[in-house]
Amino acid sequence: MNAIEIKDLSKSYGDFALKNINLTLPSGCIMGLVGENGAGKSTTIKLIMNAVRRDAGSISVLGMDNESAEFCELKNDIGVVLDEAYLPEALNARNINHFMKAAYKRWDEQQFFEYIKRFMLPEKKPVRDYSRGMKMKLAIASALSHQPKLLILDEATSGLDPIVRDEILDILNEFTRDESHSILMSSHIISDLEKCCDYIAFIHRGELIFCEEKDRLLEEYGTIRVSKERFAEIPGDAVLGKKVTPYGVEALVDKSRLSEAFVVEHTALEDIILFLAKGENK
Amino acid sequence: MKALLIKDMYTIVKMLKLYLGLIIILAAIPGFSSTGFAVIYAGLLPISVLSYDERLKWDKLAAMMPFSDRDIVVSKYVLGYILLAASAAVSYIGSLAAAAFMRETVSAELFSQLIQICAIGIILMSVNMPLMFKMGVEKARLLFIISVGFVIAAVSFSQRVYESAEVSNVEIGSISLPLFFAAVAVSLVSMVISVSIYKRKEH
Numbered sequence: 001m002n003a004i005e006i007k008d009l010s011k012s013y014g015d016f017a018l019k020n021i022n023l024t025l026p027s028g029c030i031m032g033l034v035g036e037n038g039a040g041k042s043t044t045i046k047l048i049m050n051a052v053r054r055d056a057g058s059i060s061v062l063g064m065d066n067e068s069a070e071f072c073e074l075k076n077d078i079g080v081v082l083d084e085a086y087l088p089e090a091l092n093a094r095n096i097n098h099f100m101k102a103a104y105k106r107w108d109e110q111q112f113f114e115y116i117k118r119f120m121l122p123e124k125k126p127v128r129d130y131s132r133g134m135k136m137k138l139a140i141a142s143a144l145s146h147q148p149k150l151l152i153l154d155e156a157t158s159g160l161d162p163i164v165r166d167e168i169l170d171i172l173n174e175f176t177r178d179e180s181h182s183i184l185m186s187s188h189i190i191s192d193l194e195k196c197c198d199y200i201a202f203i204h205r206g207e208l209i210f211c212e213e214k215d216r217l218l219e220e221y222g223t224i225r226v227s228k229e230r231f232a233e234i235p236g237d238a239v240l241g242k243k244v245t246p247y248g249v250e251a252l253v254d255k256s257r258l259s260e261a262f263v264v265e266h267t268a269l270e271d272i273i274l275f276l277a278k279g280e281n282k
Numbered sequence: 283m284k285a286l287l288i289k290d291m292y293t294i295v296k297m298l299k300l301y302l303g304l305i306i307i308l309a310a311i312p313g314f315s316s317t318g319f320a321v322i323y324a325g326l327l328p329i330s331v332l333s334y335d336e337r338l339k340w341d342k343l344a345a346m347m348p349f350s351d352r353d354i355v356v357s358k359y360v361l362g363y364i365l366l367a368a369s370a371a372v373s374y375i376g377s378l379a380a381a382a383f384m385r386e387t388v389s390a391e392l393f394s395q396l397i398q399i400c401a402i403g404i405i406l407m408s409v410n411m412p413l414m415f416k417m418g419v420e421k422a423r424l425l426f427i428i429s430v431g432f433v434i435a436a437v438s439f440s441q442r443v444y445e446s447a448e449v450s451n452v453e454i455g456s457i458s459l460p461l462f463f464a465a466v467a468v469s470l471v472s473m474v475i476s477v478s479i480y481k482r483k484e485h
Contacts, residue, residue, distance in 0.1 A: 046345075046484075046485070049345065049346050051342070051345035051346065051484065051485045052484040052485070053484065072348055072349070072350045073348060074348075075346070075347060075348040076348050078346075080343075080346035080347075082342060082343065082346065084339070084342075085343075086338060086339055086340060086342050086343035087338075087343065088289050088292070088293055088335075088338065088340060089338055090292060090293045090296040090297045090334075091289070091292050091293075091296070095292050098288060098292075099285055099288050099289045099292070100285070101285075102284045102285035102288050103285035103286075103347055103348065103349070104347075104348065105348075126296070152346075
């Protein structure tokens with residue numbers, strides 16, 4: 001079963017439109033959602049959770065149409081962390097536990113307090129006195145403590161220091177050891193996504209540019225640095241993006257369409273995204 | 283809905299304790315005006331909670347949790363009913379205690395007065411809630427002040443009319459239950475409108 005299946009999804013806001021998104025997250029996998037600010041990542045997540053109404057297309061989450069009446073109940077199986085914690089700030093961690101226990105059917109109090117200890121969060125301090133990092137850790141602890149099958153994180157690790165981010169990535173990897181668990185996470189920190197994701201979906205100006213296995217992307221694409229004259233010898237369909245400098249041309253290429261005469265360097269995920277996002281393509 | 287009520291109760295106790303204390307003190311003081319103020323203000327506390335939720339953008343997280351739109355809206359009304367009933371109970375106990383202290387008997391019309399005040403509180407809350415959900419607490423604040431002013435004016439006017447027409451306490455008491463049921467009906471209609479407004483919102 002797929003954790004998330006999106007078909008021909010569209011949503012228009014007048015000045016912005018999400019167009020024809022097709023995306024599948026298989027169970028047991030982690031998918032990274034990448035894109036510039038305003039590309040449509042958060043809108044996609046809100047559409048998945050049925051917090052905004054779609055104009056067209058279909059969305060199935062854990063095998064259920066997200067517009068069905070039972071979807072509200074299914075949210076017990078979905079842990080969500082948004083770009084801000086949005087938790088009631090007058091409450092402290094103990095109060096949050098009391099509230100969440102009543103909200104979720106399978107709330108695991110013990111696990112919640114284990115995360116609270118692991119993240120070194122004060123139990124009696126009101127959330128409003130937490131730093132942003134602490135608030136996000138509390139939100140992550142809450143999302144993980146009701147035995148979800150699917151985790152959705154929208155820029156949840158931005159603003160956290162590298163040590164905490166690394167710890168959270170470890171927790172996410174632990175979470176997907178169970179094959180029925182899946183994660184969809186959007187982030188600007190592509191290095192984090194490169195560390196833990198199986199799939200990468202790249203949204204640019206409301207359109208899905210690609211949704212591929214990460215390893216396949218890194219295997220298929222490479223970077224070349226050549227002179228302008230030498231660049232002219234490269235077949236056009238092999239070039240996915242280029243950057244012309246006074247010293248020559250740097251280009252993202254499809255390795256399979258390029259002759260072995262060219263030296264192709266390994267490329268990082270960040271470079272692939274940058275080449276594809278910037279306008280100076282082909 | 284229980285979870286939402288727990289959250290709102292914590293918010294009231296921790297963020298609005300000054301108002302809560304004022305309501306309890308006023309409710310405990312025997313007298314129509316202080317009781318009226320306490321009970322009606324208690325019924326309006328859900329609007330203060332709504333304002334707090336709005337400031338924190340709580341609706342964004344609520345939309346991700348297993349709460350239906352109906353639960354989110356109805357919980358605010360239920361919170362209002364609980365607070366109204368609790369402040370009316372404090373008022374009643376306060377009056378009983380005062381009467382016992384003064385070695386007097388409690389006024390016969392106290393119970394019907396409390397029902398009338400609760401009914402006014404329910405109507406006030408019910409008129410304002412759909413506006414709050416539609417426009418947001420900040421934008422609807424002016425309408426809220428106007429509605430409170432209107433209700434106070436209406437209550438004072440009806441009191442004067444009763445006094446000048448020399449209507450007996452028994453006659454005043456007889457309108458309590460019809461007024462209460464009318465308030466419940468207004469509240470149910472208001473709830474339906476608020477749920478439909480909230481359902482149309484995107485979070």
